[in-house]
Amino acid sequence: MYAAVLARVSNLGLLAAVVAAWWGGSTYLLDQSTRALLPPPQDIVAAAWELARSGDLWRHFRDSIRREFVAFAWATSAIPLGIAMGWWKSVEDQVDPLVEVLRPIPPLAWIPLSILWFGVGDTQNQFIIFLGCFFPILVNTISGVKGVEPNLVRAARCLGAGEARILWHVVLRAALPQIITGVRVGLGVGWMALVAAELVGANTGLGFLINDARTVLRTDQVIVGMATIGLVGLGIDRAIRGAVARLMPWSGAMRR
Amino acid sequence: MSTVTISGVGKIYPGHGSGDEPVQALDTVSFEVADRQFCSILGHSGCGKTTLLMMLAGFEQPTSGTILVDGQPVGEPAWQRTVVFQDYALFPWMSVEDNIAFGPAMKKVPEAARREIVRRNVELVGLKGFERRYPHQLSGGMKQRVSIARALAVDPAVLLMDEPFAALDAQNRSRMQEEMGRILASDDPLVRKTMVLVTHSIEEAILLSDHVVVLTRRPGRVKAQIRVDLPRPRNEGDPAFVALRERIRALIHDEFEIET
Numbered sequence: 341m342y343a344a345v346l347a348r349v350s351n352l353g354l355l356a357a358v359v360a361a362w363w364g365g366s367t368y369l370l371d372q373s374t375r376a377l378l379p380p381p382q383d384i385v386a387a388a389w390e391l392a393r394s395g396d397l398w399r400h401f402r403d404s405i406r407r408e409f410v411a412f413a414w415a416t417s418a419i420p421l422g423i424a425m426g427w428w429k430s431v432e433d434q435v436d437p438l439v440e441v442l443r444p445i446p447p448l449a450w451i452p453l454s455i456l457w458f459g460v461g462d463t464q465n466q467f468i469i470f471l472g473c474f475f476p477i478l479v480n481t482i483s484g485v486k487g488v489e490p491n492l493v494r495a496a497r498c499l500g501a502g503e504a505r506i507l508w509h510v511v512l513r514a515a516l517p518q519i520i521t522g523v524r525v526g527l528g529v530g531w532m533a534l535v536a537a538e539l540v541g542a543n544t545g546l547g548f549l550i551n552d553a554r555t556v557l558r559t560d561q562v563i564v565g566m567a568t569i570g571l572v573g574l575g576i577d578r579a580i581r582g583a584v585a586r587l588m589p590w591s592g593a594m595r596r
Numbered sequence: 597m598s599t600v601t602i603s604g605v606g607k608i609y610p611g612h613g614s615g616d617e618p619v620q621a622l623d624t625v626s627f628e629v630a631d632r633q634f635c636s637i638l639g640h641s642g643c644g645k646t647t648l649l650m651m652l653a654g655f656e657q658p659t660s661g662t663i664l665v666d667g668q669p670v671g672e673p674a675w676q677r678t679v680v681f682q683d684y685a686l687f688p689w690m691s692v693e694d695n696i697a698f699g700p701a702m703k704k705v706p707e708a709a710r711r712e713i714v715r716r717n718v719e720l721v722g723l724k725g726f727e728r729r730y731p732h733q734l735s736g737g738m739k740q741r742v743s744i745a746r747a748l749a750v751d752p753a754v755l756l757m758d759e760p761f762a763a764l765d766a767q768n769r770s771r772m773q774e775e776m777g778r779i780l781a782s783d784d785p786l787v788r789k790t791m792v793l794v795t796h797s798i799e800e801a802i803l804l805s806d807h808v809v810v811l812t813r814r815p816g817r818v819k820a821q822i823r824v825d826l827p828r829p830r831n832e833g834d835p836a837f838v839a840l841r842e843r844i845r846a847l848i849h850d851e852f853e854i855e856t
Binding site: 489491492494495496497498499500501505509510513514516588589590 | 730
């Protein structure tokens, strides 16, 4: 236990050195005017405290996270679609050409068109996040369904399960670990897309916060916003991984 | 009563590419498995014995000939003919008891009766105390016990087994064969089924069967049918066992020499 803590702390050595160099550089190498472009760490902490206390940080965080999850809720439609595409060849034959045309277009490339369609605000942001989430979930679901052990399906069939029950009780469950992988990747891509969408098409949110702070040269607030964006992305990923380990203890064994 | 009648069954797989010859896996295979008899289909790998079992289950259709169970042609897969797979095919997200209860649940057996079925079958295969475990927490031999219990839990007419012990290590294999022999000795109507086992092990076939069907190499044809009348439980050291084993080995060896 003690050794484990020590190992963890010693792993933070390089990080501590980088922060120290940042502090030293900002304090001693930069002059009054250039220091505004890279304030020392303690200024960042002070800005974070100020933003948190005023409630601004919370408000932007809340709007961003709400957009992310509303868009994600829509993007989960990729799961039934992916199961249908992975299971029935006729569905895949029809839908695949459409997916192949749309998928290579980066979500960010949709921003100008989506602003024209939806204006500035939640709907436009959610649309961009939706595009970021949807395709990773779809692609992983299809490959998860195609990768289901054929004998699992056969076993269910000879035990008396019809097609609907095979899809629900066997295919969905067997593909779940890979569907969750798609959800993880999708939420990550969606989060990145969200920040970009908010930079240009929002009046709130963490992306708006950092762009807004830039216009008034509040570099400290820009960095606080960036750090928050990174921490939230990390938090979402960790939460999913924790939930998987807890809810699907067999999934690691399944991947072998 | 569940009699399996296989008459003139052939299976030809079409070639995949152009110029790819169709493959004939089985050629006019005919034999019968009497009610509540244990039949082993014995042959080299690639003789089509697994194909035959998959057709018995209804996963594949014969190109020619018919397969009847109690006079009815085999159609889609159904719980009347369950399969024990070589790779167990247990549902990894279900506990032992949920795996066993899956078939009865699909048959809409009421909850209380289902629990009783699970209890009986867990006891039958000697897994008491492991009901809440998940497949990844079990050894290969235990997984195959669950698979057998799951297949029996729907009370099928015919139990089909595809090399069920081939993936086990030698020690576990002989234990499972012994246990299978014990299960077969039971007169319980929920356990005594018409059984068809596919194997490449001569010893396994003699240990368990009433009736051994030896298939030739591709395309599979019936080379010989042998009744096994040795008393149970059987012993591999028994002179009658050894004599029968040598007889079957000669049959299979003979087949091998023709091929090469």
